[in-house]
Amino acid sequence: MAKNIQKSNKTYSKPNQGEVRAKKHLGQHFLKDEVIAERIGDTLTLEGYKNVLEIGPGMGVLTKYLIEKDVAVIAMDLDSESIDYLKENYPNKNLEILEGDFLKFDITQLFGDEQFAITGNFPYNISTQIVFKMLEWKDRIPEFTGMFQKEVAQRICEKEGSKAYGILSVLTQAFYDAEYLFTVPPSVFNPPPKVDSGVLRLTRKKDYSIPCDEKFFYRVVKTAFQQRRKTLRNSLKSFDLSDRIKEDIIFGQRPEQLSVSEFIALTQKLENDAISTDR
Incomplete structure (x- = not known):
């Protein structure tokens, strides 16, 4: 066990390190x-x-x-x-x-x-x-x-x-x-x-709720980064994107370009595109 610690002048003794073997x-x-x-x-x-x-x-x-x-x-x-x-x-x-x-x-x-x-x-x-x-x-x-x-x-x-x-x-x-x-x-x-x-x-955060389904948000983020070099239009193909939503400018970006708030907005776009969270 360490000896007394003198906080006033910040001089410390080292604890005995041999007591427990690092595994x-x-x-x-x-x-x-x-x-x-x-x-x-x-x-x-x-x-x-x-x-x-x-x-x-x-x-x-x-x-x-x-x-x-x-x-x-x-x-x-x-x-x-x-x-x-x-x-x-x-x-x-x-x-x-x-x-x-x-x-x-x-x-x-x-x-x-x-x-x-x-x-x-x-x-x-x-x-x-x-x-x-x-x-x-x-x-x-x-x-x-x-x-x-x-x-x-x-x-x-x-x-x-x-x-x-x-x-x-x-x-x-x-x-x-x-x-x-x-x-x-x-x-x-x-x-x-x-x-x-x-x-x-x-x-x-003071308000740490997000305005989209949390599990779906996790799924969107994880799927996007699994192929991080591809645009979202390609990395999110498994979500069966409609032709309409694929024209959105956000799908021409790569996942590392999106801020956290943009990922939340992306999730909302997918939800609004009637993508089922059960897929």
């Missing part, structure tokens, strides 16, 4: 830089919620900063060795330590029916799946922050016109405002990954 199959890279851990903790605005779920706490380098805040914290990890370490080293009345797989976990069991934020140093191998599950529960999650592989974090926050802009960008930004905050080098992890990491913040 490759779980995508574990333990953050060992206290300053960066505190910066990630401070990405939470604490606006509109009093609960925080930390995914993949490892040995608690971020957890220690979360439990200092005026929130209830659940630290969830799939690794039983990490769970045992946390229970031994971080007893705290504001902290619940939970062994579980977030991707399979029933969100309704967390914090009752209250709003909560999600943060963490996310395992690279499941980070995009974590985002997609978060989107399923957006009604409960007003804020989402944390660390990803840099290119994934950039992709989530990217705007139209970029090659990195894609499904993850559009579906996330339809409901959340996305900010890429800062880059983290491999040297601050044990073991160090082969790539840089990036920290982001997603803030749920």
